[in-house]
Amino acid sequence: METPTKKLINDTDSYGTFPEYSVDVDSDGRVINQNGRDSPHLPYVEKKKIPVVETHVYKRRWYVLLVFSLVAAVQGGYWNTWGPIAASTEEAFGWDDADIALLSNWGPIAYIISAVFFAWVIDVKGIRVSVLVTMSLVAAGAGIRCITSKPPYVKWTVHTGQLLNGLGGPVAMGLPPVLSATWFPPHERTTATAVSQILNGLGVGVSFIIGPYLVPDKPPDNSNSSVYNASFEFGFAAFILLVSLVYFPDKPPLPPCTTASIERLEFKKGLSQLLRNFKFWMICLTYGVSLGVFNCWQSVLDVNLKPHGISEDEAGWMGFYGTLAASLTCVIVARFSDVFTKHMRLFLVILYVGGALAMAWFTVIVNGYIPNSTTSLYISIIIGTLLLNASPPLYYEMACEITYPVAEGITNLWLTMINNVGGLIFLLVQMIPNIGTSWENWCVIGAVVVCIPILCTMDERYNRLEVDEKSDKE
Numbered sequence: 301m302e303t304p305t306k307k308l309i310n311d312t313d314s315y316g317t318f319p320e321y322s323v324d325v326d327s328d329g330r331v332i333n334q335n336g337r338d339s340p341h342l343p344y345v346e347k348k349k350i351p352v353v354e355t356h357v358y359k360r361r362w363y364v365l366l367v368f369s370l371v372a373a374v375q376g377g378y379w380n381t382w383g384p385i386a387a388s389t390e391e392a393f394g395w396d397d398a399d400i401a402l403l404s405n406w407g408p409i410a411y412i413i414s415a416v417f418f419a420w421v422i423d424v425k426g427i428r429v430s431v432l433v434t435m436s437l438v439a440a441g442a443g444i445r446c447i448t449s450k451p452p453y454v455k456w457t458v459h460t461g462q463l464l465n466g467l468g469g470p471v472a473m474g475l476p477p478v479l480s481a482t483w484f485p486p487h488e489r490t491t492a493t494a495v496s497q498i499l500n501g502l503g504v505g506v507s508f509i510i511g512p513y514l515v516p517d518k519p520p521d522n523s524n525s526s527v528y529n530a531s532f533e534f535g536f537a538a539f540i541l542l543v544s545l546v547y548f549p550d551k552p553p554l555p556p557c558t559t560a561s562i563e564r565l566e567f568k569k570g571l572s573q574l575l576r577n578f579k580f581w582m583i584c585l586t587y588g589v590s591l592g593v594f595n596c597w598q599s600v601l602d603v604n605l606k607p608h609g610i611s612e613d614e615a616g617w618m619g620f621y622g623t624l625a626a627s628l629t630c631v632i633v634a635r636f637s638d639v640f641t642k643h644m645r646l647f648l649v650i651l652y653v654g655g656a657l658a659m660a661w662f663t664v665i666v667n668g669y670i671p672n673s674t675t676s677l678y679i680s681i682i683i684g685t686l687l688l689n690a691s692p693p694l695y696y697e698m699a700c701e702i703t704y705p706v707a708e709g710i711t712n713l714w715l716t717m718i719n720n721v722g723g724l725i726f727l728l729v730q731m732i733p734n735i736g737t738s739w740e741n742w743c744v745i746g747a748v749v750v751c752i753p754i755l756c757t758m759d760e761r762y763n764r765l766e767v768d769e770k771s772d773k774e
Contacts, residue, residue: 356554361483369499375472376500405727408720410466415717418470422709428550434468435541441465442534474713477696494634494693498627564707584718586751592722593747622685629690658684663741704764
């Protein structure tokens with residue numbers, strides 16, 4: 301009897317074929333083998349059926365990672381344009397805190413609108429098309445904001461620009477694990493995901509500095525300063541779009557590892573299995589509740605600290621230093637995860653316990669329960685930010701491992717969509733009239749603490765990594 305075969309991925313021709321095995325998963329995240337039984341880790345694969353694939357790791361992978369990281373940085377930084385200059389724009393255009401919250405809210409709103417579409421684009425059309433469409437949306441959004449600075453028209457152009465920028469969010473946030481799986485070997489995947497996460501975070505961090513620098517706190521004519529800021533952003537976005545058009549390959553000629561060559565489940569079947577995977581939903585909820593709230597809390601940090609007498613410029617520097625520290629920690633933690641494999645849950649628990657304690661320290665300082673000092677505020681928010689923002693690459697890769705062989709794009713866009721739902725709810729509450737800001741810090745602490753017991757009891761599975769390891773041994 302002839303053994304059934306399945307194609308491996310390539311542009312037009314296959315890398316080769318390998319004997320097909322079952323890849324169905326049950327609701328508990330276990331891969332079901334060919335005999336219909338649950339396998340604790342792997343699909344049922346006989347020794348003679350392990351695919352033999354020619355692999356190669358290309359140096360150009362770092363260029364591809366850098367270009368995409370700049371795309372993610374621009375998208376994230378432009379989303380965070382208005383929070384750091386809230387006082388200036390409120391003075392110039394007659395806006396209030398609810399207007400600033402809505403501008404930030406367009407990020408998660410647009411994300412939810414376009415997430416399923418971009419999950420399909422990534423899965424069917426590939427990385428290059430996804431990046432070009434995203435960068436076109438970001439550049440168009442930045443350009444529309446340059447049209448006018450005259451109220452009330454500026455409100456329409458700014459909100460339209462934020463919407464277009466937010467529509468590109470699914471690729472900026474959800475593509476890193478897809479790119480890592482396509483271009484990088486297993487021992488570099490989490491690190492590569494972290495690098496793109498770093499530049500996305502640095503884009504947000506730099507916006508805390510560039511915004512107040514180009515648009516000073518309540519200058520004589522801050523409306524013109526806002527237009528200058530928008531023009532600068534549009535020029536840089538157009539440059540990154542041009543670079544992406546010139547050279548941004550979809551995938552390497554040869555795969556970096558066995559699983560990079562194996563075709564993932566068809567889009568509808570993969571999405572169906574994803575929605576039935578209980579362990580994936582546990583990851584979604586912990587990531588969405590904790591970091592969805594925390595990331596949006598960061599975007600309105602100036603609004604949060606304004607009642608406590610902290611200036612727009614001071615809040616900007618707090619956000620910048622916290623994001624910079626988080627970027628360094630993110631790479632270190634990711635590298636540890638690549639070297640000491642199969643310990644992602646432990647790393648997440650350590651990060652969350654430390655992050656919750658740091659945010660509690662920040663909250664009691666701001667509320668005056670202990671003596672207040674600028675140094676203490678800086679230290680507490682930097683520690684909290686660097687610990688909590690080091691966790692996304694671990695979540696991304698853990699989700700891919702548990703859901704394999706579902707396509708990484710589907711998995712992570714759904715994961716990050718839940719994250720945006722958490723942020724959307726947080727920002728919608730902030731828009732309630734006269735609700736104030738004192739509840740926000742306590743909300744962040746609660747959102748992090750409630751996830752710690754779930755992480756402690758979660759069962760880890762590394763389906764994708766174990767396929768690669770088993771193939772290497774053969």
